[in-house]
Structure formats: C-alpha cells, structure tokens
Amino acid sequence: MKKLEDQLFDKLNRRLFLQNSLLGLGATALDRMMNPLSGLGPELPHFAPKAKRVIYLFQSGAPSQLELFDHKPLLKKMFGEELPDSIRQGQRVTGMTSEQHSFPLAMGDFEFGQYGKSRAWMSDLIPYHQQIADELCFIKSMHTEAINHDPAITFVQTGSQQAGRPSMGSWMSYGLGSENENLPNFCVLLSRSNNYDQPLYAKLWNNGFLPSQHQGVMFRSGEDPVLYLNNPAGMSSKDRRRMLDYLNDLHESQFHHTQDESVQARIAQYEMAYRMQSSVPETMDISDEPDYIFEQYGEQARKPGTYAANCLLARKLVEKGVRFVQLYHQGWDQHGNLPGEIKKLAKDTDQASAALILDLKQRGLLEDTLVIWGGEFGRGCYSQGKLTPDNYGRDHHPRCFTIWMAGAGVKKGFTYGATDDFGYNIIKDPVHVHDLQATIMHLMGINHEQFVHKFQGRRYRLTDVHGKVVKDILS
Secondary structure, rough: HHHHHHHHHHHHHHHHHHHHHHOOHHHHHHHHHHHOOOOOOOOOOOOOOOEEEEEEEEEEEEOOHHHOOOOOHHHHHHHOOOHHHHOOOOOOOOOOOOOOOEEEEEOOOOOEEEEEEOOOEEOOOOHHHHHHHHEEEEEEEEOOOOOOOHHHHHHHHHHHOOOOOOHHHHHHHHOOOOOOOOOOOEOOOOEEOOOOOOOOOOHHOOHHHHHHHHOOEOOOOOOOOOOOOOOOOOOHHHHHHHHHHHHHHHHHHHHHOOOOOOOHHHHHHHHHHHHHHHHHHHHOOOOOOOHHHHHOOOOOOHHOOOHHHHHHHHHHHOOOOOOEEEEEEOOOOOOHHHHHHHHHHHHHHHHHHHHHHHHHOOOOOOOOEEEEEEEEEEOOOOOOOEOOEEEOOOOOOOOOOOEEEEOOOOOOOOOOOOEEOOOOEEEEEEHHHHHHHHHHHHHHHOOOOOOOOOOOOOOEEEOOOOOOHHHHHEO
C-alpha cells in the first residue's frame, strides 16, 4: 500500500505528463473552454439566423385562450349545457375537477372581432393587441403533456418536466455567445398581478449541466437590481479590481492543477459581475426615456417591477445586445372568478405587450428580434365549480392553447392551427412544445438535432429526442 504522499506524487507526475502532451487533457479542456461547442458538430450558428435575440413574454399561470384569441361563439350559445362526451372522450382532467359530475360550458360576456388586414380574431379585452394584429403570428394548436403548473412551465422552459435541465436561455447563451460582454447573455425579469398566484423558481432559468456563467441573471426592481453586485462598504472599485486579479491568479493556478472547467466558469462570472457594476445601473435607469415612450407603454412603465416597466427594460436589454430576455408575469391561474380576474390581467399586459412590438419596430430591432407571448398550457371550455351567469372558472387544459410570435423570421398577420367548435381538441396542424422549441432554435440559426451537450455519458439537447421545425409559420 503506497503512502499518501507517494500517491499524490504519482498523480502529479501523470498530470504533468498529460499537460505537457500535445493531446493532453489540459489542452483539450482549455480548447473546450475557449470553443465550448468543439466536438459537438458545426460551429454555431449552423446557418444564417433570422433572429439574433429573443424576448419571451411568459404569461405564468396559463391565460385562457377562449377569452382572448380563440373565438368560440358556440360556448356562449350553449352556456350551461353539458360538454358532449363525444368531445371530451374521457380525457384526463386535474384533481380539481375530477370529482365533478357535470362539465357545463361557459363563456362570459366578451365580444370578439376581426382586426387588421389579416382579420385576426381578438376579444375586446385586448384593444392594444388589435392594433398590432398584422404583426402577429398566432399558433392556436399548441399542446403539451403536462397538466399541472410546475412541470408544465419547466417543460416549456427546459424541455423536460423534471428539474435539472438547462433552460432555453442558457442553451442560447452557451451556443451563441454574447453581443455585449458587459451584460449577461440571459436576463430574467419578474412581475405579477396577484400575490397568491403560482410561484416561480430559479430552476426555470438555471444552467443545468451547462457551465454556470450561462445561467439566467434575475434583475429585480429597487436599489439593488442584481443581488450582491455592489461593493461592500469600505471597498473601492480599485480595491475590487485588485482583489479580483489576485483571485483570478489563484483560480488559474487551481485550473492548472485540476483542469476543472467549473474553475474557469467562476472566473468568467466574477469578471462579468465586475463589469456589470457599471453596466446594470445604466441599463436599469429609464429616467432618460422620452415621455412618448411612457405614453406608449402606459403609465405603469414608470413604476419599477411592473409588467410595463419590464417590457421597456426588455427593449433596452436587447438594444444593448442581450441574447435572451425572459419576462415572467404571474397571475393567470384563474380557477374561479375568471371574468373579473382576466379583465385585470389583460389590462396589466395588453398595452405594454403591443407597445414593445411597436417600439422594437420603430427602432429597426423587430426585424432581427423574436418576441413570443404565451403560457404553459390552456384553459378548458367548461366551468370549474359553480357556474353562474357572470362567474365561472376554468381548469387546466393541456390539449390545446394559443401563443403568438412576432418579429424575426415569422409570418406577419398569420394564424396557424385550429381547434374544434368547443375549443377542446385540435383539428388542424398540432404544434407540440418541442416543436416550438425546435422552431425558436431554427430562427436563431441552430439545428436543434445537432446542438447537443454530453453529460454523464449521454448526449442531451433542449428538444430531447423530439421536435420538428414548424416551417409553415416561417417567412
């Protein structure tokens, strides 16, 4: 049995041999850090991208497509009547309605009309959307397997219903790199309409098994937009720089001996944090925005942390070269009092969503920025719980829901897919969540089947082993 010091000596000898070898692990690891996609296929992008950046306006809690976009007059005509068994076909429902013996059809007193040259259907809840009808590409045939919020949101964001996989923004950061070295590639903004809605967790913007510098950075309202970014009391910027230089020397020495890629990731994060000390306050400052911008987004845009303010910040972030901006707005989980609640949510989000599209367009950014609006699943056409003429709720419905996209590479004023007269089943051109992910990556110049990362002996990708590009919506 060798002594401990002899074992360490042998390891050092092997390590030095490999480091000094032209094909040693040191050279391989360093090359991987400098070119993280080497060995994974062609350098990214795989082909010329239509989009350089993404803004994802995620409506957390699942907005009801039936009150907003998917016009079903039959629901109002048959109000209170039973959903036919031939439509439901015994399909799975959540535990919240599984004990119901009746599934009465419901629709509030909302008016729909067709808008723009595209004649897109929209309700009177979203008048500002009506003004941008010809910029939007609707997908009315989205579907998913997940029937509860947490796995459904995780699935949309990471391609898996279980936590631990990298989020879409992390994949984009890892694969495409940065257009601004002073800001993170992947930024996250949170807002909410209700304090009691479904919670959100940092796993949704986690890097998973990708290097840690690709995780999403959450920007908060208030004096400290990014936690622990400011220097502690008594430390100057010069002191911080000197400390980081010493720390980098230690990390480089550690990497030299261990070849641990996470050490390099830590160096990158420290350096990014240092640069963000000046870039973040500048980006978060909206005081120099002209009055007409606030009029366009709505007065709530002057209030930090609101959906409107975050839409304005999203424009500023992509204007500065941020690759992926994920905006989450909570409050759409309307199991009861849907007619009243959805009016509030629509008012909170309608104007700012439309303003973002117009603002990007007038700045010439919409042509290479992809904007996505949608939630984790849809809402059922029947009432959850007691039904009255002016009050009802809707349970989760993964079988069909509506999202819209706008900007780089997607058709303007276009509607894809259709549901039946009850808004319960897809009857034309189904689009799975993995198909949406594949299409987003395609617009960013990425072949989703080739973009893989090997982890624990398996090759992973955002779309797992599924997904096809929805070519019919591409311009």
